[in-house]
Amino acid sequence: MAFDMNLVQRGARLRRSPFFEATQRHGAKAYTVYNHMLFPICFSDLEEEYWHLLNHVTLWDVAVERQVEITGPDAFAFTNLLTPRDLARCAVGQGKYVVITSKDGGIINDPVLLRLGENHFWLALADSDVLLWARGAALNSGLRVKIREPDVSPVQIQGPKAREVVHALFGERVLQLRYYYFLETSLDGIPVVVTRTGWSGEVGYEIYLRDGSRGDELWERIMEAGKPHHIRPTGPSDIRRIEAGILNWGADMTLENNVYEVGLERLVDDDKPAGYIGREALKRIKAAGVTRRLAGIEIAGERIEFNATPWPVKAGDEPAGRVTSAIWSPRLKKNIGYAMLRAIAVAPGTALKVLIPGAGERPAKVVPRPFVDPKKKIPKS
Amino acid sequence: MAFDMNLVQRGARLRRSPFFEATQRHGAKAYTVYNHMLFPICFSDLEEEYWHLLNHVTLWDVAVERQVEITGPDAFAFTNLLTPRDLARCAVGQGKYVVITSKDGGIINDPVLLRLGENHFWLALADSDVLLWARGAALNSGLRVKIREPDVSPVQIQGPKAREVVHALFGERVLQLRYYYFLETSLDGIPVVVTRTGWSGEVGYEIYLRDGSRGDELWERIMEAGKPHHIRPTGPSDIRRIEAGILNWGADMTLENNVYEVGLERLVDDDKPAGYIGREALKRIKAAGVTRRLAGIEIAGERIEFNATPWPVKAGDEPAGRVTSAIWSPRLKKNIGYAMLRAIAVAPGTALKVLIPGAGERPAKVVPRPFVDPKKKIPKS
Numbered sequence: 085m086a087f088d089m090n091l092v093q094r095g096a097r098l099r100r101s102p103f104f105e106a107t108q109r110h111g112a113k114a115y116t117v118y119n120h121m122l123f124p125i126c127f128s129d130l131e132e133e134y135w136h137l138l139n140h141v142t143l144w145d146v147a148v149e150r151q152v153e154i155t156g157p158d159a160f161a162f163t164n165l166l167t168p169r170d171l172a173r174c175a176v177g178q179g180k181y182v183v184i185t186s187k188d189g190g191i192i193n194d195p196v197l198l199r200l201g202e203n204h205f206w207l208a209l210a211d212s213d214v215l216l217w218a219r220g221a222a223l224n225s226g227l228r229v230k231i232r233e234p235d236v237s238p239v240q241i242q243g244p245k246a247r248e249v250v251h252a253l254f255g256e257r258v259l260q261l262r263y264y265y266f267l268e269t270s271l272d273g274i275p276v277v278v279t280r281t282g283w284s285g286e287v288g289y290e291i292y293l294r295d296g297s298r299g300d301e302l303w304e305r306i307m308e309a310g311k312p313h314h315i316r317p318t319g320p321s322d323i324r325r326i327e328a329g330i331l332n333w334g335a336d337m338t339l340e341n342n343v344y345e346v347g348l349e350r351l352v353d354d355d356k357p358a359g360y361i362g363r364e365a366l367k368r369i370k371a372a373g374v375t376r377r378l379a380g381i382e383i384a385g386e387r388i389e390f391n392a393t394p395w396p397v398k399a400g401d402e403p404a405g406r407v408t409s410a411i412w413s414p415r416l417k418k419n420i421g422y423a424m425l426r427a428i429a430v431a432p433g434t435a436l437k438v439l440i441p442g443a444g445e446r447p448a449k450v451v452p453r454p455f456v457d458p459k460k461k462i463p464k465s
Numbered sequence: 466m467a468f469d470m471n472l473v474q475r476g477a478r479l480r481r482s483p484f485f486e487a488t489q490r491h492g493a494k495a496y497t498v499y500n501h502m503l504f505p506i507c508f509s510d511l512e513e514e515y516w517h518l519l520n521h522v523t524l525w526d527v528a529v530e531r532q533v534e535i536t537g538p539d540a541f542a543f544t545n546l547l548t549p550r551d552l553a554r555c556a557v558g559q560g561k562y563v564v565i566t567s568k569d570g571g572i573i574n575d576p577v578l579l580r581l582g583e584n585h586f587w588l589a590l591a592d593s594d595v596l597l598w599a600r601g602a603a604l605n606s607g608l609r610v611k612i613r614e615p616d617v618s619p620v621q622i623q624g625p626k627a628r629e630v631v632h633a634l635f636g637e638r639v640l641q642l643r644y645y646y647f648l649e650t651s652l653d654g655i656p657v658v659v660t661r662t663g664w665s666g667e668v669g670y671e672i673y674l675r676d677g678s679r680g681d682e683l684w685e686r687i688m689e690a691g692k693p694h695h696i697r698p699t700g701p702s703d704i705r706r707i708e709a710g711i712l713n714w715g716a717d718m719t720l721e722n723n724v725y726e727v728g729l730e731r732l733v734d735d736d737k738p739a740g741y742i743g744r745e746a747l748k749r750i751k752a753a754g755v756t757r758r759l760a761g762i763e764i765a766g767e768r769i770e771f772n773a774t775p776w777p778v779k780a781g782d783e784p785a786g787r788v789t790s791a792i793w794s795p796r797l798k799k800n801i802g803y804a805m806l807r808a809i810a811v812a813p814g815t816a817l818k819v820l821i822p823g824a825g826e827r828p829a830k831v832v833p834r835p836f837v838d839p840k841k842k843i844p845k846s
Binding site: 212361 | 594
């Protein structure tokens with residue numbers, strides 16, 4: 085099924101990234117839409133890009149990770165209201181992977197939060213309008229905050245050679261960055277923030293561009309620095325992120341789920357002194373226990389095709405839930421993924437059946453996550 | 466530039482409409498993404514679909530108009546807080562075109578609001594997460610409301626034969642519906658709401674399906690009833706909506722604009738007794754006057770190609786603003802559209818220049834909206 089970009093684009097409604105021209109020039113073949121913006125997800129072939137990520141280094145236009153910026157005299161107090169993590173433990177210069185929770189405990193988004201100052205925060209968002217949520221929550225809060233979308237657009241540099249590339253760009257001190265820390269700097273006068281983060285399970289960095297007019301320049305500067313390391317523009321790798329146990333908001337978790345269902349309970353600081361939105365609900369849910377959970381699964385048989393809808397799952401002859409993500413792992417030589425399952429069906433080893441629309445039923449089983457243990461060597465080719 | 470659906474789709478993240486299978490079966494050729502859902506926007510050719518809309522009747526899958534449902538003992542008071550229109554003047558059984566405003570007066574969304582009961586409202590949304598905004602706004606409001614996305618998915622039936630089609634489906638009483646009124650009914654047991662609304666400037670109705678499992682059935686029932694009138698599935702017509710003076714949220718207006726800038730001041734009831742979010746800001750803006758306004762424009766010369774980015778506009782040699790929508794009108798035989806312009810450049814007749822990337826500068830001028838006067842006969846072929 086082929087799509088014409090003029091049609092997919094539909095007028096000037098969908099936004100373009102500051103790197104859009106560069107991604108066109110470098111041969112982006114497919115875009116999706118994310119946070120009202122075009123998102124390049126493939127430049128050659130998904131498996132080829134996966135191997136390149138494993139063996140070399142890749143550059144992704146993830147400007148779709150739109151930022152919400154929270155500033156003002158009460159920015160710390162307000163931002164600390166939005167998440168179950170205790171931001172008192174987040175230093176200036178540090179980031180945290182957090183969930184933004186609704187009053188009923190549902191997951192509104194799972195951004196990387198950066199603390200740029202005592203009262204200065206960015207949330208690098210998954211695909212939902214947290215700008216509207218935060219502004220709504222601020223209305224009667226009595227807190228003095230300014231909430232806006234700043235001119236900030238990240239790229240990711242991911243893969244075993246990512247260190248060499250950022251070293252060439254930013255020098256020695258970028259190598260000192262601990263996981264989830266960042267530094268504010270510039271490159272040929274282009275203002276950026278460099279973070280030791282990523283969505284791949286490989287070594288990786290993100291460069292947050294702070295001046296949208298200089299996207300093309302930054303892109304080419306990175307490509308040049310990465311040339312000796314065979315850098316290539318690619319989309320994020322769905323294969324690699326599933327192997328790594330990383331979840332995709334909108335598929336593996338939505339507003340209808342809470343952290344206990346999807347295995348993100350580590351993002352709740354039970355001893356957080358300050359209150360936050362969703363605290364009572366999460367306490368209640370934790371005490372009562374959940375009735376469904378997201379499990380790792382393996383689906384037997386040959387390579388499955390891309391899953392575009394949540395495939396039904398059975399345990400015995402009983403409906404047990406739905407597959408939320410599934411993909412063929414070329415190095416594990418298995419079909420792996422996640423399924424949201426009734427709590428009685430989530431023990432590792434549980435035998436399942438997955439109904440693939442148009443392709444019939446396949447045996448499957450529950451397995452531990454992640455699929456690729458970061459401490460275990462697995463052949464990369 | 467061609468896109469592969471498996472790539473555009475990107476896993477099970479993007480939602481599918483209850484009519485998705487039907488749109489595939491009927492040959493949808495292009496989808497965009499809107500409210501996190503795939504939106505079929507073309508089945509054959511945009512101009513062919515336009516002529517069909519003018520002369521016959523068309524069926525659109527607009528399930529992407531996701532609903533926010535507000536119920537609970539304080540639903541009226543709360544919903545009335547969200548918009549500058551006075552909902553005391555909206556009867557049960559009536560709808561209103563409204564704007565949802567932020568505290569600074571920005572336009573969060575421009576839904577059709579339906580009042581299903583004293584304390585029961587639906588907002589049929591443009592492409593932003595009003596569910597999150599409304600939940601945020603409810604947090605400390607002290608009002609007892611339930612806010613959710615119900616299982617409701619509209620289709621539009623638009624075109625001069627739309628009356629005949631809904632007559633065949635629902636009988637005499639649907640013809641009594643006044644503009645923006647609705648009735649709750651069923652079709653072969655399929656629960657629906659039928660409204661006298663639409664996004665075309667032609668005669669039109671929307672059928673809101675209230676049971677997502679019956680999308681395919683409803684679709685085929687409508688196609689069957691429309692057969693004598695040559696009904697065809699199409700996308701919404703960007704050409705026809707621009708001719709009619711209808712705006713597209715995300716392109717012609719965004720969160721950065723207010724009603725006074727885009728000519729929607731009729732959606733503010735200055736004498737509304739109840740307060741609402743954004744009231745103080747809108748009062749201030751009205752008193753001070755705006756510095757930019759959305760104007761109708763004609764762009765000289767031959768047929769322009771689809772505009773995918775906001776083209777720069779000059780008045781004389783001064784930057785004057787940006788084109789937000791532009792398209793070739795086959796019956797006016799002109800390029801028409803909207804531009805957000807500095808207030809000094811919006812008087813009808815003002816000479817402009819439009820810079821079309823890759824195609825150079827074109828003369829243009831400001832013209833009154835709408836382009837097609839509903840009271841004036843214009844040849845339809």
